[in-house]
Every structure is written in C-alpha cells, then in structure tokens.
Amino acid sequence: MSNGKPSEEHHPMEALLRMDRIPHIWCSTCGLGTSVSAFALALEDLQYDLDKICIVSGIGCTGRVAGYVKLDSFHATHGRAIPFATGLKLANPQLKVVVFSGDGDLIAIGGNHFIHAARRNMDLTVICVNNFIYAMTGGQVAPTSPLGASCSTTPYGNYERPFNIPHLAESCGAVYVARWTALHLRRTAKSIAEAMRKPGFSVVEIICPCSTLYARRNRLGDGLELMKFYHENSIIKHGADPRDVDIDFQSPIVVGKFVDRDRPTFIDGYNRAMTAKLGEKFEPYGVAPAEVHDG
Amino acid sequence: MKADPKGVLTGEHYLDGDHACAEGGLAAGCRFFAGYPITPSTEVAERIAERFPMVGGIFIQMEDELASMCALIGASWAGAKSMSVTSGPGFSLMMENLGLAAMMETPCVLVNVQRGGPSTGLPTLPGQADMMQARWGSHGDYEIIAISPSSPQECFDFVIDAFNLSEQWRVPVLVMTDECVGHMTEKVVIPPAYEIEVVPRRYTTLPPSEYLPYRPDPDMVPQMIKAGDGYRIHTTGLTHDERGYPVMSAECQEQLVRRLVEKIRLHADQIIRFEEDEIEDADVVVVSYGISSRVAVRAIALARKEGIKVGHLRLIVVWPFPEKRIHELAKKIKAFVVVEINYGQMVYEVERCAHGQAEAILVPHGGGWVHDPADILEKIKEAAR
Ligand SMILES: Cc1ncc(C[n+]2csc(CCOP(=O)(O)OP(=O)(O)O)c2C)c(N)n1
Ligand code: SF4
Ligand SMILES: [Mg+2]
Numbered sequence: 001m002s003n004g005k006p007s008e009e010h011h012p013m014e015a016l017l018r019m020d021r022i023p024h025i026w027c028s029t030c031g032l033g034t035s036v037s038a039f040a041l042a043l044e045d046l047q048y049d050l051d052k053i054c055i056v057s058g059i060g061c062t063g064r065v066a067g068y069v070k071l072d073s074f075h076a077t078h079g080r081a082i083p084f085a086t087g088l089k090l091a092n093p094q095l096k097v098v099v100f101s102g103d104g105d106l107i108a109i110g111g112n113h114f115i116h117a118a119r120r121n122m123d124l125t126v127i128c129v130n131n132f133i134y135a136m137t138g139g140q141v142a143p144t145s146p147l148g149a150s151c152s153t154t155p156y157g158n159y160e161r162p163f164n165i166p167h168l169a170e171s172c173g174a175v176y177v178a179r180w181t182a183l184h185l186r187r188t189a190k191s192i193a194e195a196m197r198k199p200g201f202s203v204v205e206i207i208c209p210c211s212t213l214y215a216r217r218n219r220l221g222d223g224l225e226l227m228k229f230y231h232e233n234s235i236i237k238h239g240a241d242p243r244d245v246d247i248d249f250q251s252p253i254v255v256g257k258f259v260d261r262d263r264p265t266f267i268d269g270y271n272r273a274m275t276a277k278l279g280e281k282f283e284p285y286g287v288a289p290a291e292v293h294d295g
Numbered sequence: 296m297k298a299d300p301k302g303v304l305t306g307e308h309y310l311d312g313d314h315a316c317a318e319g320g321l322a323a324g325c326r327f328f329a330g331y332p333i334t335p336s337t338e339v340a341e342r343i344a345e346r347f348p349m350v351g352g353i354f355i356q357m358e359d360e361l362a363s364m365c366a367l368i369g370a371s372w373a374g375a376k377s378m379s380v381t382s383g384p385g386f387s388l389m390m391e392n393l394g395l396a397a398m399m400e401t402p403c404v405l406v407n408v409q410r411g412g413p414s415t416g417l418p419t420l421p422g423q424a425d426m427m428q429a430r431w432g433s434h435g436d437y438e439i440i441a442i443s444p445s446s447p448q449e450c451f452d453f454v455i456d457a458f459n460l461s462e463q464w465r466v467p468v469l470v471m472t473d474e475c476v477g478h479m480t481e482k483v484v485i486p487p488a489y490e491i492e493v494v495p496r497r498y499t500t501l502p503p504s505e506y507l508p509y510r511p512d513p514d515m516v517p518q519m520i521k522a523g524d525g526y527r528i529h530t531t532g533l534t535h536d537e538r539g540y541p542v543m544s545a546e547c548q549e550q551l552v553r554r555l556v557e558k559i560r561l562h563a564d565q566i567i568r569f570e571e572d573e574i575e576d577a578d579v580v581v582v583s584y585g586i587s588s589r590v591a592v593r594a595i596a597l598a599r600k601e602g603i604k605v606g607h608l609r610l611i612v613v614w615p616f617p618e619k620r621i622h623e624l625a626k627k628i629k630a631f632v633v634v635e636i637n638y639g640q641m642v643y644e645v646e647r648c649a650h651g652q653a654e655a656i657l658v659p660h661g662g663g664w665v666h667d668p669a670d671i672l673e674k675i676k677e678a679a680r
Contacts, residue, residue, distance in 0.1 A: 018529070018540075020538075020540075021540060050527070051523060051524070051525040051527065052523050054373075054522050054523070056369070059532075066529070066531075067529055067531065067540070067541060070527050071527055072372075072522040072523065072526070072527055072528055073527075073528070073529045073530075074369070074372065074529075074530055074531075075529070075530070075531035075532060075533065075541075076365060076368075076369075076395065076532065077365065077391055077392055077395050077532055079361075080361060080362070080365040080392060080395075082362075083329075083357060083361070083362035083363075083365040083366045083369070084365045084366065084368060084369040085369060086329075086355070086357075086362070086366050086369065087327065087329065087365065087366035087367060087368060087369025087370035087371070087372075087373065087377070088369040088370065088372060088373045088522055089369075089373075090327065090353045090355060090366070090370060090373075091326075091327045091353070091369070091370035091371075091373035091374060091375035091377070092373040092374060092375075092521070092522065092523055094523065095373060095522055095523050112358050112359060112362075113358060113362050116357075116358040116362075266355075270353075274348045278348055278349070281348075281349055282348050282349065283351055285348075285351065285353055286353075
C-alpha cells in the first residue's frame with residue numbers, strides 16, 4: 001500500500017465487499033486483491049450463511065482484508081488474529097471463523113499462536129498471504145524472506161533461514177494444508193472452500209510477493225512480470241511431502257494440496273473427554289440444537 | 296436481570312479469595328475463560344476448569360497471556376461473558392490487548408492477583424504495585440474501571456460488580472486483588488441466584504440497516520451486537536468512526552478518544568465507590584484499599600485510643616479515582632496517610648486531588664508482606680502533629 005495509489009477496478013463480488021470502503025488502500029499490482037477474490041469465490045461455492053462467518057485479521061497490508069469483507073469482521077492486534085478467532089469460535093462454535101493475515105503477523109509475532117492452534121486442532125481456517133516481507137511497515141525482512149533476498153533491514157541480503165509454512169503447519173498438527181500463488185485464483189478458491197469444509201485447523205498459504213517493495217527492491221520487475229514468473233515456475237504437486245517445499249530466492253515454487261487428514265478438533269476432544277469422565281453431569285459443548293434433539 | 300442459577304453455588308462456604316473470584320465469575324454468568332498459569336492467581340483458573348464443564352462454560356489454557364487477553368475479546372464479541380486472571384508478569388503481557396478491549400469497547404473482566412515486583416519479583420507474596428499499570432498500562436488515552444477487594448467475600452461480590460460495570464460501560468474491568476486476599480480463607484456467603492443482580496449486555500434492538508456499531512447512546516456508550524446475528528459489523532483497533540471503519544484523521548481521533556475517556560469520566564459519580572469511617576471529626580484521613588485497608592483499620596483503632604482524630608477512607612472502586620471526595624476532605628483535614636504495598640502509586644492521586652490543601656503522606660512498603668500497624672500509626676502521629 002505504500003505507493004498509496006488506490007485501484008479503481010469494479011469488483012465482481014460486490015455482495016461480499018464493503019463497497020462503502022472501496023477504493024481500498026492496496027497497490028494496484030498487489031496480489032491481495034486476487035487473494036480476496038479467491039476467498040469470495042470460495043464462499044460463493046460453499047453457499048454457507050454469510051451471517052455465520054467471521055473473519056479476523058491481524059495488522060499489515062494483509063491485515064486490512066477484514067476491513068473490506070462484508071462479514072462480521074475483526075481487525076485485531078499484530079499477531080493476535082488466531083487467539084481472537086479462538087475466542088470467537090469457542091464462545092459460539094456455530095460460527096465459521098476464518099483468519100486472513102500476513103506471513104509476519106501469523107508466523108513471526110503470532111507464530112506461537114499458530115503452532116498451538118494447529119496442535120489443538122482449533123476449528124479455524126487460516127489464509128496466510130506470504131509476500132516474503134513485512135510490507136505494511138516498508139519491506140523489512142520476515143521469517144519467510146528467502147535466503148539472499150534484499151529487504152530494508154537486510155540491505156546486503158537475508159542470511160536467516162526462512163520458515164517453510166506448510167511444513168510448520170503440518171508438523172504442528174494442521175489437518176489441511178495447501179499452497180498456491182496469487183496467480184492460481186480458481187485453485188486457491190477451491191482450496192479455501194475445502195479448508196473451510198474441513199473441521200479443524202486448516203491452512204492455505206498464498207504466495208503473493210509484494211510487488212511494490214519486495215519486487216522493486218529485488219529487481220524482479222512489475223506485477224505482470226511477477227505473474228509471468230509464477231506462471232513459469234509453479235510446480236503443482238498434490239500430496240508433496242511438506243518437508244520438500246522450501247522456497248529459495250527465485251526458485252521454482254511447489255504448490256498444491258499437501259495435507260488432508262482427520263483429527264478430532266479441540267471441541268470434539270473436549271466433549272469426548274468430559275463425557276467419558278463426567279457422564280450425565282456434562283452437557284456436550286457447542287453442539288447445534290438440531291444435533292442434540294435428533295434421534 | 297437476575298443471575299442464571301446454573302452457575303450460582305448458593306450457600307455458606309469457606310473459600311480463599313482466588314476461589315471466591317472464580318465463583319463470582321460463575322455467578323455473574325461468565326462462560327468463557329482463557330488464561331495462563333501464574334502464581335498466585337492460578338487457583339482461579341483451576342476452579343473454573345473444574346466447574347465450567349458442569350455449567351456449559353468453556354475453559355481454555357492458552358499459550359500465553361497475550362493470547363488469553365485476545366481470546367477474551369473474541370469470545371465477548373461472540374456473546375460470552377469472558378474473564379481471565381493473572382499476576383505481575385502476565386499483567387504486563389496483557390497490556391496491548393487490554394487497550395484493544397478498551398478501543399473495541401468490549402466487556403470483559405480481568406483479575407490481577409498482585410504479587411511483589413518488578414519483574415518476576417515475589418511470586419508467592421503480596422504486592423500492590425500494579426495500581427498505576429492498571430490505570431495507564433496500555434499505550435494511548437483511555438479510561439478503565441478497577442475495583443479492589445479486601446476479603447474472599449468481596450472477591451465474590453466484586454467480580455460480579457466488575458462484570459456488571461463492564462457490561463454497562465463497555466470497558467474491560469480490572470479486579471485488583473493481591474496474594475494475601477487471594478490465598479486467605481474466610482467465610483463466603485453466596486446468595487440465591489434471584490438475589491444476584493446481573494447487568495445484561497447492551498444489545499441493540501435496531502435492525503442491521505439502521506445499526507451503527509459505534510454510535511453512542513445518550514450515556515456515550517454504543518449498543519452492541521454479537522457475531523453471527525446478521526449485522527456484519529467491522530471493528531478494529533484503528534481509530535474508527537461510528538461505522539467502525541478506520542479513519543486516519545485528527546478529527547475522528549478527537550471524537551473517538553474523547554468519548555472513550557468521557558464515557559467514564561463524566562459518569563464517574565455513578566461508578567466510584569468507597570467506604571468512610573470516623574471521618575466527621577477527623578484531622579487525619581487514612582486512605583487505603585484491598586488488603587492494606589484491613590491493616591489500616593488496626594492502626595486507626597490504636598491511634599484513636601491515643602486520642603488522635605483519625606478517620607478512614609477505603610477505596611473500593613480505585614479507578615476512576617474519587618477525585619471530588621479527596622478534594623472535599625482536603626479542605627477539612629490536615630493530612631492524608633496513604634497505606635499501600637508499594638513505593639508510591641495511589642498516593643500521587645491523593646496528592647493531586649488534594650490540590651495542596653492537605654498533605655499526602657505515604658506509608659511505603661516494598662512488598663512481600665502487609666504493613667506493620669505500628670508503621671502506619673507512626674505516620675498518623677506525624678500527620679496529626
Ligand atoms: C506489536 C506491534 N509490533 C509492530 C507493529 C508494526 N507492524 C505493523 S504491520 C507489521 C508487519 C506486517 O507484516 P505481515 O504480517 O507480513 O503483513 P504484510 O503487510 O506483509 O501483508 C509490523 C511489524 C505493530 N503494529 N504492532
Ligand atoms: S503487500 Fe506490497 S504490493 Fe501489496 S499493498 Fe502492501 S505494499 Fe502494496
Ligand atoms: Mg508479509
């Protein structure tokens with residue numbers, strides 16, 4: 001958003017957007033617009049009652065997503081979208097809760113919440129826009145910046161090994177993990193829909209280099225050239241071992257659905273354990289009234 | 296509205312202050328608790344974890360206090376009455392999101408069982424040195440409400456009051472207790488549910504098309520909704536207008552911050568609570584709160600025996616501070632003696648509000664135990680001279 005040029009294209013998904021907040025603050029060549037479109041397509045596909053879906057963002061360029069989406073939408077503090085979402089979900093398990101935030105927000109300052117929510121299998125869908133950088137604050141190095149990439153706080157190139165987000169998510173217990181790039185609109189949408197259908201902690205990483213700061217600084221060309229790079233260098237490999245999907249500077253990027261497995265969610269685990277221990281004294285938590293009265 | 300009998304453990308009990316806090320929360324209708332263990336507050340969480348499954352509540356031990364505080368806010372927006380408990384280091388970690396709760400005007404209750412500080416300090420021993428942090432701990436301008444119990448019975452009663460104040464004014468409310476009160480066991484009478492008054496959430500009756508999440512009522516507090524009700528609101532920690540939308544301007548900032556501050560300041564008389572004893576003829580007034588007020592009572596009795604005209608002002612609601620009352624008293628008396636387990640916090644408020652018309656003398660204590668009444672007596676004598 002740092003060039004301050006609002007994009008003025010007409011959005012096809014007006015029903016889902018707060019049109020009274022458009023134009024948005026993002027750069028016109030940013031992949032965040034596509035990421036939001038993918039989310040909108042996913043919701044269209046899911047046909048869920050939009051009144052029952054909440055979106056939570058942290059702080060950053062990506063963190064602004066919650067502000068543009070016409071759902072119950074919460075813009076929390078930097079790094080804390082997941083615990084905020086955890087509170088929403090646990091207090092009303094009937095809600096579908098989506099976390100839409102940046103790599104720095106979710107994996108650096110919020111990293112502890114990310115790994116614990118995955119471990120607990122909290123029923124949340126996390127959409128992580130990985131632009132390899134802290135964009136909102138002007139392009140500082142992130143724990144996702146590829147080795148060698150130039151960032152404002154690594155002017156001689158990044159020398160820290162980055163996180164591989166799918167591997168992190170998988171090893172901590174996420175039940176669904178996919179990665180796409182901002183180029184893969186339909187595939188991203190499909191994965192978001194699958195992730196939201198899946199009970200438990202699901203993660204969709206969208207590789208979406210910041211065209212203004214990251215690309216400019218690393219001389220990667222304009223938005224169009226970035227797209228071309230992704231088109232030519234994305235390798236779709238469903239079921240790839242997440243250990244093998246590291247991203248190096250300008251290396252090919254392995255995308256696809258990597259993890260799709262079943263584990264009891266936090267609430268399932270709680271209900272099972274308490275029912276076993278407390279029997280009649282315990283009324284299962286967060287079960288929809290219909291489910292209780294059925295049969 | 297009356298309390299839901301499901302959470303109310305009616306009867307006479309012997310409880311420590313921590314357990315009484317938990318029962319207060321349950322009686323007030325708290326059904327979401329997120330916390331992280333820390334001495335001397337953990338017993339609150341432990342009791343909640345034991346009791347919640349039977350009353351339809353949900354307890355979660357989070358990964359840290361940042362997460363706990365944030366989860367409270369999320370849960371509150373989903374419609375739950377939410378609460379957490381912590382002490383010193385955890386209180387510090389909660390500060391950023393305490394500010395978020397104030398900014399989003401989210402009802403929730405946070406109990407701080409104070410221990411000696413700074414840093415890890417004295418985990419198992421009392422202190423009262425977080426009082427200014429309670430008021431000013433998060434960055435930026437906001438007002439907060441804090442209440443200070445001095446016994447297990449008050450832990451029960453004041454946690455209910457804290458929930459009620461937080462619903463009425465849509466602010467996070469702090470219950471500032473300490474290790475002594477938290478760990479002392481005394482009789483706690485829990486009344487029947489129909490005798491417990493519970494302030495309901497200020498849910499709007501407007502349809503979504505007419506509702507604005509931050510348009511204030513005449514008392515400056517906006518009406519609330521809960522997630523999932525079809526209002527599709529936006530709320531943010533950024534400076535926002537009545538729609539809840541971010542607006543980066545000095546005008547919007549002025550409007551919002553002024554309201555956040557004034558909704559409490561202009562209603563301070565309705566919120567403030569204190570108790571007075573033997574004030575009428577007093578030359579000296581002891582100001583105290585929490586556990587220190589119980590020690591002060593002893594010192595005051597000793598002083599009276601020696602013929603010193605000394606009274607007692609016990610703060611119950613500590614924030615907002617009873618500015619007017621201190622000023623009134625200052626005009627009539629020689630000096631205030633402030634008893635608190637710290638090296639000077641509320642004493643500065645007393646001094647400020649006395650406007651130079653009475654002295655404010657601190658009886659300092661570094662923490663780890665309560666005052667010796669003899670030390671208080673000595674300051675009372677000094678003040679009366
Ligand atoms: C506690 C705290 N520390 C620092 C910041 C400053 N800050 C705002 S956004 C941001 C980084 C955002 O990076 P990322 O999450 O990757 O989002 P992006 O802007 O790249 O989409 C930082 C460090 C803050 N708002 N809060
Ligand atoms: S991520 Fe980069 S390109 Fe996108 S809005 Fe932010 S600064 Fe602009
Ligand atoms: Mg980023």
